[in-house]
Amino acid sequence: MDDGLETIRRLYFSIWEENNSPWDQSLCYDASSGRKGGLPTYMTCPTTWFVLNALGGTSIDVPNGRLYVSPRLASAQTEMHIPVYLSRFWGTLDYVPAKNKLTLTISKVFGANAELQNALYHLPGAKGDSAPETVTIRSVAANGDAQPITLAAPFTVKEGAVLDLSSQIGRLAIPKRTDIVNFEVRAPLNRPGLPATKWTVTDNLHDNPQLASIIGQDALDGNPESRWTTGRGLQAGDAFTLDMGAAQKVARLVLDDAKFPGDFPQGYKVEASKDGNAWSTVAEATPEATVAAVKGGVLTIGFTPVEARFFRVTSTGEHSLWWSVAEIAAYAQ
Numbered sequence: 001m002d003d004g005l006e007t008i009r010r011l012y013f014s015i016w017e018e019n020n021s022p023w024d025q026s027l028c029y030d031a032s033s034g035r036k037g038g039l040p041t042y043m044t045c046p047t048t049w050f051v052l053n054a055l056g057g058t059s060i061d062v063p064n065g066r067l068y069v070s071p072r073l074a075s076a077q078t079e080m081h082i083p084v085y086l087s088r089f090w091g092t093l094d095y096v097p098a099k100n101k102l103t104l105t106i107s108k109v110f111g112a113n114a115e116l117q118n119a120l121y122h123l124p125g126a127k128g129d130s131a132p133e134t135v136t137i138r139s140v141a142a143n144g145d146a147q148p149i150t151l152a153a154p155f156t157v158k159e160g161a162v163l164d165l166s167s168q169i170g171r172l173a174i175p176k177r178t179d180i181v182n183f184e185v186r187a188p189l190n191r192p193g194l195p196a197t198k199w200t201v202t203d204n205l206h207d208n209p210q211l212a213s214i215i216g217q218d219a220l221d222g223n224p225e226s227r228w229t230t231g232r233g234l235q236a237g238d239a240f241t242l243d244m245g246a247a248q249k250v251a252r253l254v255l256d257d258a259k260f261p262g263d264f265p266q267g268y269k270v271e272a273s274k275d276g277n278a279w280s281t282v283a284e285a286t287p288e289a290t291v292a293a294v295k296g297g298v299l300t301i302g303f304t305p306v307e308a309r310f311f312r313v314t315s316t317g318e319h320s321l322w323w324s325v326a327e328i329a330a331y332a333q
């Protein structure tokens with residue numbers, strides 16, 4: 001449950017924060033950055049269509065008069081109040097375990113539509129125009145393979161009506177599970193240089209530090225096609241910070257940019273820090289020296305070995321091109 005909601009949160013993050021457009025979505029997203037990739041499409045994200053139904057466990061079998069309800073709470077939630085959108089009606093599902101309450105309140109009802117009925121129900125030999133004008137619920141069940149519970153009295157779906165299932169909570173509600181599975185996108189182990197599994201890269205370009213960290217992960221994922229980038233023309237002062245999680249001896253940084261020729265800093269300053277507060281400059285170069293140092297798209301920055309946890313690399317000049325780093329590696333010598 002928690003993992004599912006975390007996945008939805010990341011989808012939301014990708015759609016609104018990273019790609020900034022809910023109306024122009026991709027079929028694929030890069031796992032670490034959330035950026036669009038693969039086939040473009042105008043579709044909205046299909047998985048999100050069913051989030052509410054999944055949370056409430058709601059669906060309706062109109063011909064058989066059966067409503068499926070099985071609310072699920074995330075580990076941090078104590079109650080649920082969600083809209084329910086089904087083919088013949090809308091409503092609100094209220095589930096409050098502490099008050100032993102489970103109700104469905106009908107807010108809007110739709111008449112039978114022959115074409116829609118046929119498309120939805122596919123009953124052998126059934127005629128859509130024979131679909132009932134009024135929906136009557138005679139039984140309820142948890143979704144899945146639960147045995148249906150026959151209602152003491154049929155429930156007619158009409159606006160304002162309340163189906164009270166409180167006495168059936170024990171059979172319908174899905175118990176909370178606390179065995180949370182954590183998943184992270186980690187840097188691969190086959191990268192060159194010092195192990196980068198605990199590293200993060202942030203920058204001073206993105207207001208949202210979480211977003212900066214996700215973009216920064218592209219410089220640590222072992223993929224030469226994915227990159228940390230300014231996303232706009234390089235400006236003096238643009239900087240990224242590598243956090244290695246713990247101080248260690250470093251004598252060389254390698255910024256691999258082979259797939260993005262020209263996206264180099266225009267002169268740079270490299271500062272090192274043990275605690276993220278006190279910084280000392282360990283390397284500097286002019287724009288001319290920077291360009292001259294690039295070999296095959298790879299910029300190597302060597303310096304007197306320093307014991308540090310953080311390295312901040314700042315571009316001292318500007319350029320119309322972006323600054324990109326496909327992969328950052330560090331070496332002890």
Ligand SMILES: [Ca+2]
Nearest residue numbers: 218223226326
């Ligand atoms: Ca990469």
